[in-house]
Amino acid sequence: MLRVEPISQADRDAWLAMRIALYPDEPLHVIESELDSFLNTGKIADREHGVLIARVHNMPVGFIETSDFGQNRCHIESWYVSPNARGSGVGRALIDACEHWARSRRAIELTSDTNEDYPDSPPAHKACGFLASDDDTLFEKRLGNQS
Ligand SMILES: CC(C)(COP(=O)(O)OP(=O)(O)OC[C@H]1O[C@@H](n2cnc3c(N)ncnc32)[C@H](O)[C@@H]1OP(=O)(O)O)[C@@H](O)C(=O)NCCC(=O)NCCS
Secondary structure (H helix, E strand, O other): EEEEEOHHHHHHHHHHHHHHHHHOOOOHHHHHHHHHHHHHOOEOOEEEEEEEEEEEEOEEEEEEEEEEOOOOOOEEEEEEEEEEHOOHHHHHHHHHHHHHHHHHHOOEEEEEEEEOOOOOHHHHHOOOOEEOOOOEEEEEEOOOOOO
16 A cells, blocks of 8 residues: 655654665765754755655655745655656655645645656656656646645
8 A cells, every 4th residue: 555644753764765775976974964954844955845755555665855945836856766666656646745745835836857867757757747848857847726
């Protein structure tokens, strides 16, 4: 059974492991300080964030981090699903929950970006309803009314 819910202190180790997998070149102390900043203040780099974790049968399999840019825009900072859980709807469930969080912040636009290190990212964003820039590095989705 798949569940997506707000991350908590108890998820720190799982979140850390998945974040290291997503950002293998990022220094560990930077990753850890961002996690602890969020867990202590709800902010990363002084910006309000929403962090959601996906579990399958209670095992963490993915996460999404979204920041509130203000002016009705939220931005996806990180989106990750463990390799053995990909292709079964976990990523889409994270996006759906992220959209719900963004709407709760009164966002009408959800943006995201990527680079060549993440080849799954453009097709996955597009399949989840994002419009892509010509070079497939920037994505945006208008958030309609919640139904
Ligand atoms: C991108 C990522 C989060 C998607 O997670 P996922 O659990 O595999 O996604 P889902 O199974 O929910 O797929 C969502 C949609 O995207 C499509 N999709 C996902 N990966 C795809 C790929 N590599 N190629 C084509 N379509 C893809 C799926 O087919 C699905 O569309 P559909 O329902 O119309 O079939 C995951 O592949 C991942 O973590 N990749 C490595 C990190 C990364 O690239 N993160 C984004 C950085 S910006």
